[in-house]
Amino acid sequence: MSYESATQTSATRPPNHWVADQFAQLETRLVRYVQRQGRFEVDEARDVVQDAFAKLCQQPWPDIEGHAVAWLYKTCRNQAVDLARREVRMNSLFSKTDVTHLSDQAARQPDEAAVRDEQIDLVRTQLGALPDRQQEILRLRLHDGLSYRQIAEVTGLTVSNVGFLIHQSVSKLRVQLRAES
């Protein structure tokens, strides 16, 4: 019956098939994104994404249509941040090691790294060494394919801030990767 009520309001709510499309396209990417935000387990991240899609179903239609991607990322992000903050508070742990831990992991890349292309390995390590924020933005642009404008919407920065941060990350990686040319 609850399913029914959703269809009843479909005039002003996103149609289910559209949501399903979005879900098919974005779910995996969003889960990965959320995972990175707070180093969550897959299950935790999936819950966050699921919540976001549930909220998407309640967004006014068709206003949301053009915004959906940025909106989903943004919603997931907020949720992830809240979740991460809560966890930190629960542990009341002052996570001095977090950053080190992260870049360390990136640098370590267990067994498979040895097999994989050394170059890619190198890029990845350098990526891992970037500040979290820069990594996030760079990934949103180059991995998730969001535009500067969308990233700005997701992160709350201005478009030029986004451009600036991306430039900075790219420049830094460029310097570090150059010797291999």
Add this chain to the structure above:
Amino acid sequence: MSEHNGHQSSWEEWQLTAYVLGEVDPDLAQRIEAAAEDDAQLSAEIAALDMTVGRIRHALELEPEAFESSESSEERLARIFEQAARSTTHETGDNADSSSATVQLRTRSAGRRLRLSLLATVACLFVAIYLAVDHLPLRELAQRAPANATVPVTELESSSSREAAFQNEDRAVISEQLLAETEPASTSTPPKSGADESRLARLAKGQSGAQPARTVASEDFESKTNLSSLDAAKPVPADLQDHLSVEQIVPVADQDALAAAPTTNQRGAVAAIASDGELSKQLLGDQASRGMGLVQQTEEEVQLLRRTANANGMGAASGQESRQLSRLETVQKLFAFRSREQGFVDNQDHYFEAEKPEAAGRDRYESLSLAQRASGDRFAAIHENDFASVTQAPLSTFSIDVDTASYAKTRQWLLEANRLPPAGAVRIEEFVNYFDYGYAGPTDGETPFSAHLAVASCPWQPQHQLVRIALQATKLDLEERPKANIVFLLDVSGSMDEPNKLPLVKNAMRMLTKQLGENDRVAMVVYAGAAGCVLEGTRGDKRKKILGALDRLNAGGSTNGGQGIQLAYDLARDNFIPDGINRVILCTDGDFNVGVTKTDSLVDLVAENAKSKIFLTVLGFGMGNSNDAMMEQISNRGNGVYGFVDSQREAHRQMVKQLAGNLVTVAKDVKIQVEFNPARVRSYRLLGYENRMLAAKDFNDDTKDAGEIGAGHRVTALYEVVPVSAEESHPAPDGTQLRYQSANAAPAPQPADTSDVADELLAVNLRYKQPEGDVSQLLTFPLKDRPVAFTDADRDFRWAASVVEFGLLLRNSQFRGDANWETLVEHAVEAAGHTPTAERQECLEMMRRAATLAL
């Protein structure tokens, strides 16, 4: 505050990247394309950016995408609709407002947050509004801040006010930001949140029932009570309380600057937000480290950069590395650092202090945390070679040196730490030798190296001349290299547990193991509190086994380098390959803190093993603990190379590109003795090689140890020469036949004007031994006195000269003459040419960075 950032950027800075990503409007794209057509450098720039972007994209694409799930995606979708439907039933009349397109997305999503996150938001909003009232005085303070901050900081007072300025500005920034967030909520019509008892919504509405925000806020501490009564109050976490207490012990001088600032309690709240306010911190840091940009910065930009950095005060410190540290840590370090400067704490790093050139304009608050860590680095002081009179000392004798660690360390200081390196860290010869030059190798197949001499006018002292002496060792195909027996000696002590240490060591070793084959042997010894063998001699093609041993390594414990080194040599001896490469590769951050730590006894051990043909290579890692002097010394005595690995790239350079050179020695005990013609040269000065100087008589003494040269290595030495006027000559030191003056000649002999050596400036004598030999061979190369103008010298000559100039400036050398940062970069850019190698490009970047830091 965000606009403030965007408008300052010129299009070269970041929009170039945006252009590459297709993110600029067509107009700008056209302008860039037009400009790139005329400007080769710009188009190269774009191409390079494009390539980098491509590589990053490629690497990201190959990341694992899919994840396993117990549910099918249909099931998950169904759950979503169910969940959506459930909450829809709670929402009545929500549609009325939401159809209005003007409602901000942000507000909408905020109104629908789940209960828990909602509570957190309420707390944040309260604080934000509270701050909003406080906003004006804050802004005033923030404006005042730059004025304070640009004053050179010399005393406690100003430094404190500077910190206060930073704090205040930061607060202003944060509150502004929050205001911006709040504004849409309070000005536009907020969505009704239906049955949800959203205090947030009511608060945002302002008019309805709930107290007007302003009242709440202006009631000072009541806001706190309000917060807790809403049970949304975030208790200040324990770590932030620490933060508070740290701030409270900040010297009294702060209070005056903070007089208008809020109570500690408020600061706690601010801090609570600040930990979320990653964003503002990031922006400050990023702005400060804009120097990253590869496009050459105009002077204006440089100034702008400095101004911003100053205005941000400590904000600048959050650039680069320290950005990763939490705010609390930064504050603590600031405090510790400051008290150290005031002499509250014993000044333990006198090496570092003593070497700090008094020159400067160096911002001592930049990258505090890193500076702190790095202050543990020990560098031996360098006393630069002075000018020597040819009549008094016609011979200049030194041992070659192919190390490059000093350069890599400097790079880390400049590009990572954003600070000028201490003078003691700058060894000019290692700078010069870092670069590849186009010297031709030997052709006769007998001598292991060729020599290339040249002379031109000296760029920083036009009346002087610069003489280059370059050796190029035979290049060797890796396939032809002898069998290798390599023992890795890995430091796994606690201090290695940093991302730029052990993980980098492992990666470096992975790269190396790829180069090894079935005839090679690899063993691994680790040392920490105790030393142990983790991998017995293993065939080089058993990569799985080697990598497995690598991956099991973990850092922890103290360092007993002495014991480890003994074990490593034992293993090397067990697997000894006659006529092969037998080498111990020590990877450490140089922190030998247990056991045989006296440099002398270690050096003896190393030298003894070098005699029995087991050589030592030292690879230094990380910043902060390394005992530079000891590492240099033991690698010198171990007939080995001392390299410093600060990045993946450098690891690749050391382990792959230069592997042959690092493993295969083509000549050992290579000594250079230069004899100057007193008819042509009045005095001379060797640039660099300070710790490689030999007595003239040691040149012919085959028992005296000197530097090794590996396959493909090149050595470049530069002399600054003061050309002639006739002067008295003195007898030469014992044992050497002088070319131009007879040893027993009376004062002021007429130099042999008529002889065929009269037009020679100098002659270079070389002695070397075959890797296995004990008797040295002698080679002599004369150089005619035909100096060319500096601008006519070949590219490599000019590049080497620029690099020396760079070193002189970094050392703030008394011999720097006319050298200055502006012309340095000019000269270097010219010398680097249109298509500089990656190394040279990077060096240019270092020069620019150093120039901004030094100005």
